[in-house]
Amino acid sequence: xxxxxxxxxxxxxxxxxxxxxxxxxxxxxxxxxxxxxxxxxxxxxxxxxxxxxxxxxxxxxxxxxxxxxxxxxxxxxxxxxxxxxxxxxxxxxxxxxxxxxxxxxxxxxxxxxxxxxxxxxxxxxxxxxxxxxxxxxxxxxxxxxxxxxxxxxxxxxxxxxxxxxxxxxxxxxxxxxxxxxxxxxxxxxxxxxxxxxxxxxxxxxxxxxxxxxxxxxxxxxxxxxxxxxxxxxxxxxxxxxxxxxxxxxxxxxxxxxxxxxxxxxxxxxxxxxxxxxxxxxxxxxxxxxxxxxxxxxxxxxxxxxxxxxxxxxxxxxxxxxxxxxxxxxxxxxxxxxxxxxxxxxxxxxxxxxxxxxxxxxxxxxxxxxxxxxxxxxxxxxxxxxxxxxxxxxxxxxxxxxxxxxxxxxx
Amino acid sequence: xxxxxxxxxxxxxxxxxxxxxxxxxxxxxxxxxxxxxxxxxxxxxxxxxxxxxxxxxxxxxxxxxxxxxxxxxxxxxxxxxxxxxxxxxxxx
Numbered sequence: 001x002x003x004x005x006x007x008x009x010x011x012x013x014x015x016x017x018x019x020x021x022x023x024x025x026x027x028x029x030x031x032x033x034x035x036x037x038x039x040x041x042x043x044x045x046x047x048x049x050x051x052x053x054x055x056x057x058x059x060x061x062x063x064x065x066x067x068x069x070x071x072x073x074x075x076x077x078x079x080x081x082x083x084x085x086x087x088x089x090x091x092x093x094x095x096x097x098x099x100x101x102x103x104x105x106x107x108x109x110x111x112x113x114x115x116x117x118x119x120x121x122x123x124x125x126x127x128x129x130x131x132x133x134x135x136x137x138x139x140x141x142x143x144x145x146x147x148x149x150x151x152x153x154x155x156x157x158x159x160x161x162x163x164x165x166x167x168x169x170x171x172x173x174x175x176x177x178x179x180x181x182x183x184x185x186x187x188x189x190x191x192x193x194x195x196x197x198x199x200x201x202x203x204x205x206x207x208x209x210x211x212x213x214x215x216x217x218x219x220x221x222x223x224x225x226x227x228x229x230x231x232x233x234x235x236x237x238x239x240x241x242x243x244x245x246x247x248x249x250x251x252x253x254x255x256x257x258x259x260x261x262x263x264x265x266x267x268x269x270x271x272x273x274x275x276x277x278x279x280x281x282x283x284x285x286x287x288x289x290x291x292x293x294x295x296x297x298x299x300x301x302x303x304x305x306x307x308x309x310x311x312x313x314x315x316x317x318x319x320x321x322x323x324x325x326x327x328x329x330x331x332x333x334x335x336x337x338x339x340x341x342x343x344x345x346x347x348x349x350x351x352x353x354x355x356x357x358x359x360x361x362x363x364x365x366x367x368x369x370x371x372x373x374x375x376x377x378x379x380x381x382x383x384x385x386x387x388x389x390x391x392x393x394x395x396x397x398x399x400x401x402x403x404x405x406x407x408x409x410x
Numbered sequence: 411x412x413x414x415x416x417x418x419x420x421x422x423x424x425x426x427x428x429x430x431x432x433x434x435x436x437x438x439x440x441x442x443x444x445x446x447x448x449x450x451x452x453x454x455x456x457x458x459x460x461x462x463x464x465x466x467x468x469x470x471x472x473x474x475x476x477x478x479x480x481x482x483x484x485x486x487x488x489x490x491x492x493x494x495x496x497x498x499x500x501x502x
Contacts, residue, residue, distance in 0.1 A: 065442070159453040236454035237454075245454075246454065247450035248452060249432075250479075295424070295429030296432075296461075298479045299479070299482050302411065335454070338450060394450045396445060
């Protein structure tokens, strides 16, 4: 070991990325939920609007919910113009994020393939490619001859039960280090004066005359002008504190990684028909997920059912993985709205804002959602970008149907 | 795996059944707001709820299950009859 390394190790202590500060009894903005969404909103409030009297509260450690449980895939190849526009804005922020936060979030734009195994899927992919093209997102239909060049590891023969007919190729899509996104936003917000309070659970939300006045936590009562719920997975429980029901069902989604393998896969592979998505991390682990569990629950227990069907489907795509071993398995909570689009913006309770309904697509939206919610808080006007995703769209029969672009069938 | 006690067939693996959403009685008379609530809004709470299940790969019966959504522990199973879920502690 070099002497320099030893001296550094014994000498200067590393600076903390964020700090534990005392809980004040008033904040201008209280954000419930310290995931990528809540922290991004706090960061953009401070950076773009100079609002630093902000507290981010989390009942556990930051990034302990969906932000640390997703499979870290980023893409913008959605089905509706509203969705494509929104997620593309998010990818653009992700592209600049390492420089912006001065923190390496390891965004690898390695390309994203959504495989089609039947005529119906090919039609959907073609439609998505056209919508993407019109909205300026790089996305096109490719067929087995080109697929063999992009990902020669795939079994493109007619041998599998569901042979691959075509794929939607989305070059800007890729994977990222999801914890780094949480930590980078937390550090950026902390440095600008935002208070991050971990292990601070909100037990109630106070209102008066139809407007929010603050939150109650196990550490004390905090008054606030604006309260934002960014607790996707658990949102229905938070909004129940102000008597609000949401159009959501919370369903667990499981994922797993294999032991590290030599690098062989440099694109993200998704198959809606086979209910599977696979990417290889920088450590060499295959990160894999499938469709949500068959029933609503807040339990994050794993199941053999999931593992069996996932393994079977992965082997259809990559038969040579039959000896790979699963290293670990986990689950996250997905709150599914009926139209597979999120809920963002104002609620019937004045000053109580919603960032919810993130189903299986929340992590990839963190930067743009945080930025848009920050703009809404600062200007008190709903940005055009998120207006289609307002809560009142259900009462107005103006839903944004994104089921056709969900990563796998649900 | 979760085991569910079908009122006809007895305890079977949950894979034989289909979860069909939380118990949400259809209103007989309702204004627009009430219809929207019925169509879209769900309680979706971390706790005990009454919900519909359907024995898809078995006898085909639809019935009500009272389940704790934190632990998936089932406390009651009821054949449906008018008002069954509204009586006693089973208010949905």
